[in-house]
Amino acid sequence: MIDYFVYVTVILFGTMIGSFLNVCIYRIPKEEDIVVEPSHCMNCKTRLKWYELVPIFSYLVLRGRCRTCKIKLSVQYPIVEALNGIMYGLVFCIFGWDSVYTLLLSIIYCLTISALIVLSVIDLKTQLIPLGIIIFILVMGLATVIIKFVESGRSMDVLLTHGLGFFLVSLFLLLLFYATNGGAIGGGDVQLMAVAGLLLGWKLIILAFLIGCILAAIIHPIKMRIQDVSRVLAFGPYLSLGIAIAILFGKQIIGWYIDTFFI
């Protein structure tokens, strides 16, 4: 019973953070202040009432339109809110909260996935990965290493695993970046794989990279056919998806792989 109460609370809290992520997605590329300004309609600048700020619910009640000027609101808002809520529920379901250690890791993973959502939408819209988000994930990575280091009784193995994770995929991508003069990969992608590698460790960052490449190879050609988008591949969202999957299911996937092919 308590479990369900925690899940519902975590998911609701996730959708509220999701609202805040929408603000970040809108304001970070414009370099507007994120917290100070009250929320307003992007079109008519009317300040939003409290009941227009309830995640998902407001969008449904207002039927996706601004109450004042009736402009159509982007479907991105409820999608980001719902996605973030579901992800928080999933993280707590997988990693739990039964000790300080697991609770801290669950919180770090939730925040990291939120950062990945913001990064993905901004990259899709602007083809840029903001440095602020990279630094945020770097801090999450450092926190993960410190927590695991303490929990493991100061095992050098933790430092090695995560330190190697920082360099492994990112150095490979950095070489690719210089070899192709930034044509095949963006500088932001290199930074992302470095900080995510610190958080995940070397095994899981390789997995995340492979998943990202496979998804890009499958989804991008379909997207180009449907939307007639430019050839420029925003790699960030695919890498982010790979990283999120590696956070959530990486240990199981690697375990399954070893069981299937090596035993």
Ligand SMILES: [Zn+2]
């Ligand atoms: Zn409006």
